[in-house]
Amino acid sequence: MDDTLYTVAQVRAIEAGARAQLAPGTLMRRAGEAAARYALELLGGRRDLPVLLLAGPGNNGGDALEMAAVLADTGIDATVLFPPGQRELSEEAADAHARARAGTVGFIDMLPPDGEWGLVVDGLFGIGLARALEGEYRDLAALLADMRCPVLALDVPSGLDADTGMPVGPDGIAVRATHTITFLADKPGLHTADGRDHAGLVRVEALGIDPATLPEPAARLDSRAVFARCLQARRHGSHKGSYGDVAVIGGAEGMLGAPLLAARAALYAGAGRVFAAMLGPHPGVDSVQPEIMFRTAAELAFGSRTLVLGPGMGGSAEAMRLLAQALDSTNALVLDADALNLLAASPELMARLARRGAGAVLTPHPLEAARLLGVTAATIQADRLAAARSLAERTGAVVVLKGSGTLVGRPDGTLLVNPTGNPGLATGGSGDVLAGLCGALLAQGWPAWEAAAGAVWIHGAAADWLVEQGIGPIGMTAGELPAAVRAVLNRLVREAGAGRP
Numbered sequence: 001m002d003d004t005l006y007t008v009a010q011v012r013a014i015e016a017g018a019r020a021q022l023a024p025g026t027l028m029r030r031a032g033e034a035a036a037r038y039a040l041e042l043l044g045g046r047r048d049l050p051v052l053l054l055a056g057p058g059n060n061g062g063d064a065l066e067m068a069a070v071l072a073d074t075g076i077d078a079t080v081l082f083p084p085g086q087r088e089l090s091e092e093a094a095d096a097h098a099r100a101r102a103g104t105v106g107f108i109d110m111l112p113p114d115g116e117w118g119l120v121v122d123g124l125f126g127i128g129l130a131r132a133l134e135g136e137y138r139d140l141a142a143l144l145a146d147m148r149c150p151v152l153a154l155d156v157p158s159g160l161d162a163d164t165g166m167p168v169g170p171d172g173i174a175v176r177a178t179h180t181i182t183f184l185a186d187k188p189g190l191h192t193a194d195g196r197d198h199a200g201l202v203r204v205e206a207l208g209i210d211p212a213t214l215p216e217p218a219a220r221l222d223s224r225a226v227f228a229r230c231l232q233a234r235r236h237g238s239h240k241g242s243y244g245d246v247a248v249i250g251g252a253e254g255m256l257g258a259p260l261l262a263a264r265a266a267l268y269a270g271a272g273r274v275f276a277a278m279l280g281p282h283p284g285v286d287s288v289q290p291e292i293m294f295r296t297a298a299e300l301a302f303g304s305r306t307l308v309l310g311p312g313m314g315g316s317a318e319a320m321r322l323l324a325q326a327l328d329s330t331n332a333l334v335l336d337a338d339a340l341n342l343l344a345a346s347p348e349l350m351a352r353l354a355r356r357g358a359g360a361v362l363t364p365h366p367l368e369a370a371r372l373l374g375v376t377a378a379t380i381q382a383d384r385l386a387a388a389r390s391l392a393e394r395t396g397a398v399v400v401l402k403g404s405g406t407l408v409g410r411p412d413g414t415l416l417v418n419p420t421g422n423p424g425l426a427t428g429g430s431g432d433v434l435a436g437l438c439g440a441l442l443a444q445g446w447p448a449w450e451a452a453a454g455a456v457w458i459h460g461a462a463a464d465w466l467v468e469q470g471i472g473p474i475g476m477t478a479g480e481l482p483a484a485v486r487a488v489l490n491r492l493v494r495e496a497g498a499g500r501p
């Protein structure tokens with residue numbers, strides 16, 4: 001699988017290199033042909049339905065014109081909406097325009113109110129969008145939201161920043177496509193922040209460029225390949241001590257649920273022994289999950305346990321002391337929730353974390369990340385990749401920046417964008433499950449990078465599996481995730497070992 005993601009600047013450089021080797025117009029022709037093939041696939045047996053193509057003033061519009069010409073040649077009723085007042089077309093877009101005009105493509109300059117289409121194609125703007133959509137382009141993008149047919153975006157949904165996954169410009173809007181065919185290489189903004197809502201299903205069309213000639217990507221999609229080497233089948237000659245201990249430290253008064261969810265997730269993800277070390281009053285046993293061993297946090301011996309600090313931990317002096325002790329230890333750490341808020345409030349604790357070196361995974365959601373970087377959550381979301389990079393660099397830890405298209409970053413700048421998961425996870429406690437799962441993988445000997453990448457991917461895949469069974473996205477609960485995590489993890493291990501007797 002090609003999992004590489006390139007920034008707009010990188011794609012421009014790749015494009016320039018390719019152009020130098022090819023006859024003028026070749027890339028646009030290939031883009032139009034590939035998009036037309038995809039359109040036919042999306043139409044399936046309904047080739048009698050008309051296709052509407054919106055063509056903008058730049059080369060994205062040129063792709064749409066080229067595509068319209070190809071579709072018309074195959075007998076499709078293709079209509080191009082080419083808003084009036086277009087500026088001068090590039091030479092290749094002008095050629096595409098002439099080809100479309102020469103065939104049976106219909107041209108309109110306003111959207112008919114009662115038009116019924118089998119497919120609408122968004123070829124308004126691609127990677128050349130320089131400012132927020134305005135005027136008629138903004139109106140057209142908004143109208144596409146009401147289409148009852150598939151909407152195929154060419155290269156990038158118009159209005160979306162392909163680097164960040166956010167609409168371009170303050171108060172900007174972007175087309176919401178059901179499908180995107182993106183050219184030359186995949187782009188991070190199609191997979192994170194608002195990107196998944198705007199891009200829909202993403203297909204990459206390399207336009208004949210050999211992927212082997214591409215430079216090092218800005219980021220990659222998270223996939224099982226990242227953590228495959230850690231997917232080990234269990235040995236008969238093993239015991240609970242072989243799979244590590246996880247201690248979840250949290251649970252200040254009135255906040256027992258969060259550490260319990262993390263502890264259950266650790267258990268279902270295969271940790272040998274799981275402790276819940278509570279700062280506040282706590283029961284002696286979890287009657288649903290009696291395997292969890294309760295301790296009072298002050299009495300917990302860290303030993304060589306993997307520590308998951310933060311779920312429901314609060315901001316007391318004791319919480320701060322435990323965090324400082326954990327940071328000074330050599331134990332593998334997952335820092336979540338209140339542990340992150342304490343870190344954000346204390347330059348001294350941040351310095352200890354940075355001094356610590358490897359072995360810590362931080363799992364902030366955007367607001368926690370904002371506190372850590374001293375900015376707003378909106379600033380984090382405006383460029384999630386930059387935020388994840390900066391946090392990993394400043395803390396020296398592996399950073400998981402949560403939310404749709406979760407990012408996993410490490411201090412050397414390596415970045416993953418997670419493609420699994422769904423909005424069923426937008427429910428209280430799902431982050432606690434992620435922290436516990438990550439702790440269990442660390443306890444079983446996975447290095448921090450693989451544990452973070454694996455936990456994020458598996459957590460999302462578990463939620464996807466629940467949705468497939470009708471359990472969510474609406475009403476999915478965090479408590480349902482651990483068993484789904486277990487199912488996914490066992491499947492991955494089975495598949496990794498396939499072929500072995």
Ligand SMILES: NC(=O)C1=CN([C@@H]2O[C@H](COP(=O)(O)OP(=O)(O)OC[C@H]3O[C@@H](n4cnc5c(N)ncnc54)[C@H](OP(=O)(O)O)[C@@H]3O)[C@@H](O)[C@H]2O)[C@@H](O)CC1
Pocket residue numbers: 011012014015027028031056057058059060061062063087124125126127128129130131132133134137154155156183184207
């Ligand atoms: N990369 C590749 O290899 C290949 C790329 N190809 C295709 O080319 C696309 C990139 O083409 P592109 O550079 O012409 O940019 P594009 O997105 O069409 O828009 C730029 C135009 O819009 C204008 N403009 C900008 N913002 C505006 C706004 N808010 N409101 C109004 N106008 C605005 C801007 O003019 P400006 O006013 O800024 O001077 C300019 O005229 C790429 O996404 C892909 O589809 C393929 O053909 C083959 C291979």
Ligand SMILES: Nc1ncnc2c1ncn2[C@@H]1O[C@H](COP(=O)(O)OP(=O)(O)O)[C@@H](O)[C@H]1O
Pocket residue numbers: 365402403404405406420421422423424425426427428429430431432433434459
């Ligand atoms: N819309 C979404 N799509 C995909 N994943 C999501 C979405 N919303 C939340 N998540 C995931 O759910 C988890 C929520 O974590 P967090 O915000 O810490 O919640 P809590 O504190 O309630 O546990 C994270 O792993 C996040 O990436």
Ligand SMILES: [K+]
Pocket residue numbers: 060122123124125126153154155156157158
């Ligand atoms: K587009």
